[in-house]
Amino acid sequence: MIVADTSALISLTIADSFSIVLDEYDIHTTQMVVDELENTAAYDDSHGRAADDVLRQIGRVTIHEVSDLPLSSTRIDEGEASCLALTDESEATFLLTDDLRALPELQAATDTQVAISPIVLKALVTRDVITTAEATERLDQLAVTRDWLGAPIYRRARQLFDDGVLVLWQA
Numbered sequence: 001m002i003v004a005d006t007s008a009l010i011s012l013t014i015a016d017s018f019s020i021v022l023d024e025y026d027i028h029t030t031q032m033v034v035d036e037l038e039n040t041a042a043y044d045d046s047h048g049r050a051a052d053d054v055l056r057q058i059g060r061v062t063i064h065e066v067s068d069l070p071l072s073s074t075r076i077d078e079g080e081a082s083c084l085a086l087t088d089e090s091e092a093t094f095l096l097t098d099d100l101r102a103l104p105e106l107q108a109a110t111d112t113q114v115a116i117s118p119i120v121l122k123a124l125v126t127r128d129v130i131t132t133a134e135a136t137e138r139l140d141q142l143a144v145t146r147d148w149l150g151a152p153i154y155r156r157a158r159q160l161f162d163d164g165v166l167v168l169w170q171a
Helices: 006-014 018-024 031-041 046-056 078-089 103-108 118-126 132-145 152-162
Strands: 002-004 027-030 062-064 094-096 113-115
Touching: 002 006, 002 078, 006 018, 006 031, 006 046, 006 132, 018 118, 027 031, 027 078, 031 046, 031 062, 031 078, 078 094, 094 118, 103 113, 118 132, 118 152, 132 152
Parallel strands: 002 027, 002 094, 027 062, 094 113
Antiparallel strands: none
């Protein structure tokens, strides 16, 4: 079981991988994230279009209502906090977020592994669903669209492929 926040769902869609991920993994999120996606879909930009694409496939995602948000801070927004609550209530293997500012705080607040969405691209390569070349092309497309080129998140994502890190993730 993978719990994904708004940023991760949008990234997987921009990387043209959301449908594949839904075929391969059990994806869960919260109603609060769905609400954030609906708000984002109102924008006429790449993020809005990606949010709209996620919402068109939302029936393939398990949506949870969470009532008690464990924490919220200047780094963790309500959507991320709701996903954190879901990981605490469930047997989640991963919590996906592309908010690097929130990632350390999220990881400190849960026993669930917190990772950035490109780890799923690497996992798809490990499962022989896509090739390394396809995964890196999708990552580069994601980086251009989300303005990650030169950013720490892009460097971290590239390390998944450049360092030969193996993801032993068979959810």
